[in-house]
Amino acid sequence: MSQTAMSETYDFLFKFLVIGNxxxxxxxxxxxxxxxxxxxxxxxxxxxxxxxxxxxxGGKYVxxxxxxxxxxxxxxxxxxSYYRGAAGALLVYDITSRETxxxxxxxLTDARMLASQSIVIILCGNKKDLDTDREVTFLEASRFAxxxxxxxxxxxxxxxxxxxxxxxxxxxxxxxxIESGELDPERMxxxxxxxxxxxxxxxxxxxxxxxxAQECGC
Ligand code: GDP
Ligand code: MG
Numbered sequence: 544m545s546q547t548a549m550s551e552t553y554d555f556l557f558k559f560l561v562i563g564n565x566x567x568x569x570x571x572x573x574x575x576x577x578x579x580x581x582x583x584x585x586x587x588x589x590x591x592x593x594x595x596x597x598x599x600x601g602g603k604y605v606x607x608x609x610x611x612x613x614x615x616x617x618x619x620x621x622x623x624s625y626y627r628g629a630a631g632a633l634l635v636y637d638i639t640s641r642e643t644x645x646x647x648x649x650x651l652t653d654a655r656m657l658a659s660q661s662i663v664i665i666l667c668g669n670k671k672d673l674d675t676d677r678e679v680t681f682l683e684a685s686r687f688a689x690x691x692x693x694x695x696x697x698x699x700x701x702x703x704x705x706x707x708x709x710x711x712x713x714x715x716x717x718x719x720x721i722e723s724g725e726l727d728p729e730r731m732x733x734x735x736x737x738x739x740x741x742x743x744x745x746x747x748x749x750x751x752x753x754x755x756a757q758e759c760g761c
Contacts, residue, residue: 563667572698573611576707604738630717631714
């Protein structure tokens with residue numbers, strides 16, 4: 544198989560969003576995840592709006608298609624179309640800014656209203672490397688996460704700590720929900736698509752037999 548064909552073989556494609564106040568490090572998190580390096584301010588104007596990467600989650604290849612707000616949040620004008628049909632989201636605040644933490648409730652309300660009902664959200668307390676300037680404790684944020692049924696990690700787009708983990712944990716939870724039947728990839732607006740690899744599996748002889756009672760779901 545050619546390199547390109549291999550790199551485009553995946554089981555699922557998930558649409559992901561990165562949301563949270565301006566300045567919390569969303570673009571840097573996306574850049575660190577895709578490029579594995581810190582985006583310094585010199586390339587600020589390049590404003591990545593979109594990135595994609597295939598990750599391996601427990602043996603399944605998942606292509607993440609990730610949308611960045613591209614500065615819309617500065618004007619409090621993140622559009623409905625940005626949210627539409629997202630399977631997962633990183634909700635980001637800055638651990639050195641209580642203001643960005645206080646804004647989380649508004650972001651959550653929007654995400655749950657405007658994205659897919661079953662969107663899986665991971666809360667990211669970014670700039671973990673700036674511990675001496677911390678305004679929000681780990682404990683406080685983890686309680687908020689628990690109360691709002693969010694996963695939670697503190698991250699650093701600067702050092703790369705927990706950046707890959709945030710995306711992977713969110714993708715793993717979505718996969719688990721697909722496997723348990725809680726999420727149906729075929730439902731409109733689920734933010735999930737089958738990739739070539741999964742389609743091949745579905746069409747393989749093993750799967751053409753009558754579905755078992757468990758699979759049938761009727
Ligand atoms: P956005 O507006 O949420 O997209 O935030 P940016 O990604 O543009 O980052 C805002 C500022 O925070 C920039 O000056 C970044 O260099 C800085 N920044 C982002 N992530 C981190 C981090 O993890 N640690 C530190 N120390 N600075 C960060
Ligand atoms: Mg940005």
